[in-house]
Amino acid sequence: MTANGWFQVFFFFGLVLLCAKPIGMYMGRVFERERTFADGIFRPIERLIYRLTGIDETREMAWTEYAVVMLLFSLVTMIVTYAIERLQHALPLNPQHLGAVEPDLALNTAASFTTNTNWQAYVPETTMSYLTQMLTLAYHNFFSAAVGIALAVALIRGVARRESKTLGNFWVDTTRASLWVLLPGCLIYALLLASQGVVQNFRPYDQAKLVQPQTVTTTGTDGKTTTQTFTTQSIAQGPVASQEAIKMLGTNGGGFFNANSAHPFENPTPLSNLMQMFSIFLIPAALTVTLGRMTRSPKHGWAVFAAMAALFFVGVSVAYYAESQPNPLLHSVNQHVAATQAGGNMEGKEVRFGIAGSALFATVTTDASCGAVNSMHDSFMPLGGLVPLVNIMLGEVIFGGVGAGLYGMVIFVVLSVFIAGLMVGRTPEYLGKKIESYDVKMAMLYVLIFPLSILGFSAVALMMPNLGLSALGNTGPHGLSEILYAYTSATGNNGSAFGGLSANTHWYNLSLTAAMLIGRFLMIVPMLAIAGNLAKKKLVPPSPGTFPVHTPLFTVLLVGVILIVGALTFFPALSLGPILEHLLMQAGKTF
Amino acid sequence: MWDMGCLVASVLFFTIAIGYTTVCERLGTKEKQG
Numbered sequence: 001m002t003a004n005g006w007f008q009v010f011f012f013f014g015l016v017l018l019c020a021k022p023i024g025m026y027m028g029r030v031f032e033r034e035r036t037f038a039d040g041i042f043r044p045i046e047r048l049i050y051r052l053t054g055i056d057e058t059r060e061m062a063w064t065e066y067a068v069v070m071l072l073f074s075l076v077t078m079i080v081t082y083a084i085e086r087l088q089h090a091l092p093l094n095p096q097h098l099g100a101v102e103p104d105l106a107l108n109t110a111a112s113f114t115t116n117t118n119w120q121a122y123v124p125e126t127t128m129s130y131l132t133q134m135l136t137l138a139y140h141n142f143f144s145a146a147v148g149i150a151l152a153v154a155l156i157r158g159v160a161r162r163e164s165k166t167l168g169n170f171w172v173d174t175t176r177a178s179l180w181v182l183l184p185g186c187l188i189y190a191l192l193l194a195s196q197g198v199v200q201n202f203r204p205y206d207q208a209k210l211v212q213p214q215t216v217t218t219t220g221t222d223g224k225t226t227t228q229t230f231t232t233q234s235i236a237q238g239p240v241a242s243q244e245a246i247k248m249l250g251t252n253g254g255g256f257f258n259a260n261s262a263h264p265f266e267n268p269t270p271l272s273n274l275m276q277m278f279s280i281f282l283i284p285a286a287l288t289v290t291l292g293r294m295t296r297s298p299k300h301g302w303a304v305f306a307a308m309a310a311l312f313f314v315g316v317s318v319a320y321y322a323e324s325q326p327n328p329l330l331h332s333v334n335q336h337v338a339a340t341q342a343g344g345n346m347e348g349k350e351v352r353f354g355i356a357g358s359a360l361f362a363t364v365t366t367d368a369s370c371g372a373v374n375s376m377h378d379s380f381m382p383l384g385g386l387v388p389l390v391n392i393m394l395g396e397v398i399f400g401g402v403g404a405g406l407y408g409m410v411i412f413v414v415l416s417v418f419i420a421g422l423m424v425g426r427t428p429e430y431l432g433k434k435i436e437s438y439d440v441k442m443a444m445l446y447v448l449i450f451p452l453s454i455l456g457f458s459a460v461a462l463m464m465p466n467l468g469l470s471a472l473g474n475t476g477p478h479g480l481s482e483i484l485y486a487y488t489s490a491t492g493n494n495g496s497a498f499g500g501l502s503a504n505t506h507w508y509n510l511s512l513t514a515a516m517l518i519g520r521f522l523m524i525v526p527m528l529a530i531a532g533n534l535a536k537k538k539l540v541p542p543s544p545g546t547f548p549v550h551t552p553l554f555t556v557l558l559v560g561v562i563l564i565v566g567a568l569t570f571f572p573a574l575s576l577g578p579i580l581e582h583l584l585m586q587a588g589k590t591f
Numbered sequence: 592m593w594d595m596g597c598l599v600a601s602v603l604f605f606t607i608a609i610g611y612t613t614v615c616e617r618l619g620t621k622e623k624q625g
Binding site: 072074075436437442514517521529 | 600601605611612615
């Protein structure tokens with residue numbers, strides 16, 4: 001580890017801290033329908049959208065209506081995405097003449113982008129046309145993020161309102177999240193990315209003549225060996241900057257290219273790398289301030305921010321430490337930090353980002369449910385790879401996905417105050433609302449669905465050699481980590497992958513589709529049920545038995561609850577995966 | 592055939608999710624009555 005590396009970590013987090021308050025306050029004004037500086041531009045557009053679609057912006061929805069409308073909206077957009085993928089060969093903006101996407105892959109991709117997961121079981125530059133990327137995938141990048149923000153705002157309203165049957169209007173919240181928050185952010189951000197060298201064009205792929213022709217020998221399924229000599233290389237192009245902006249700001253993470261943010265056209269410089277990490281955390285961090293503003297308890301918002309920050313620093317410290325250590329299997333190699341080498345584990349990392357920039361990016365992208373990668377998590381040291389896995393397993397609440405991180409964290413807050421209430425023998429309260437049996441049942445439903453999907457699907461995949469195990473690139477504990485990571489990433493709606501698993505098979509496409517849908521929608525419903533129930537409640541004045549939710553003690557309890565729930569649930573699986581792999585590596589074995 | 596299967600599976604999942612919403616709501620109503 002170097003001082004320069006730690007400077008990168010603290011500088012990045014300082015930027016997030018600096019911008020969280022103004023952006024959070026701005027979002028608070030947007031969703032409380034107060035005047036903002038952007039009203040002159042967006043209010044006429046918003047009115048026009050409502051007039052054209054027949055939406056009554058003054059009509060509010062109960063939690064059930066909010067949930068059903070969100071589900072139907074997601075279903076329709078998912079089907080449209082599927083149809084466009086299947087028909088892309090007959091549609092314009094396809095200069096490479098790419099064919100229709102295979103049905104199971106098209107379904108997986110449609111579910112992936114609808115759920116803000118952006119798991120990609122395909123190579124984008126050889127599978128998706130420009131139209132598919134821009135019309136459907138980018139559309140979902142905006143709207144899955146906007147839906148996430150809308151849901152978080154609905155939950156905040158549930159906490160803030162008293163004796164109310166409604167949580168707001170889904171259409172209005174989604175529209176305002178898109179127009180006031182995501183669209184202006186992406187316009188500025190795309191230009192900044194283009195300034196760093198991220199490409200933005202509709203050209204067919206460039207053909208570059210190779211200085212040294214390459215001969216490749218392949219063996220077909222019939223056992224025949226074919227040798228080909230290549231003299232040219234295709235260099236993929238496309239409207240990348242505009243896609244990249246919402247990919248990061250909306251914590252989507254689906255790369256325009258297969259190498260994702262490790263590709264020099266997606267993430268060319270250390271500055272673009274910093275901008276990408278910053279944009280992943282910006283909205284999730286700012287939403288804690290929005291929580292404080294809308295509940296009239298700013299200190300509570302900061303207490304939640306502090307819990308997220310503490311978990312972030314633990315994760316990045318472990319990942320950076322693990323990746324900076326010399327590989328014990330390379331005895332005779334000098335692995336010390338020097339002017340000419342980064343030291344530590346550089347496998348699967350870009351030289352322009354180094355170890356600190358890669359470990360920080362991996363932590364950020366899995367804390368938030370982004371899933372973009374600038375290095376290959378599969379090539380991390382076992383304990384380095386453990387960090388992204390654990391980050392997702394904790395429920396994507398360390399800042400988390402836009403909206404999803406905050407509502408996940410508020411569920412843990414409900415559990416924390418419940419546990420605190422049990423400790424002192426008083427009815428638990430959260431910001432003046434009594435937490436009752438129904439709230440805790442829904443919170444437990446939310447918490448239990450997550451490991452049920454991850455561990456259930458992983459167990460089934462591990463028991464089926466022909467379906468689950470045949471796609472593995474590695475054996476032993478590393479192979480287990482690859483399968484576990486895939487279902488964790490899908491259920492957590494993260495979308496990053498341990499390379500090594502060839503996931504474009506019928507089994508993985510379909511089972512991961514199910515995991516993504518379960519992890520998104522079956523968790524949102526109990527969350528909205530809590531919001532609806534809290535909104536109906538009367539405000540109880542604070543008493544000596546009230547557990548304050550703005551103190552360092554609350555932050556410690558919240559962190560403890562998150563760690564205990566995550567650790568107890570997943571520790572056995574982690575012991576057989578990355579932890580065992582680490583111990584075996586120390587003993588001289590690799591997989 | 593695959594296309595029809597994918598369409599039916601999608602609609603089925605979201606129908607289940609809507610049914611699940613109703614179950615969660617009824618659980619809340621029952622708790623209040625209890």
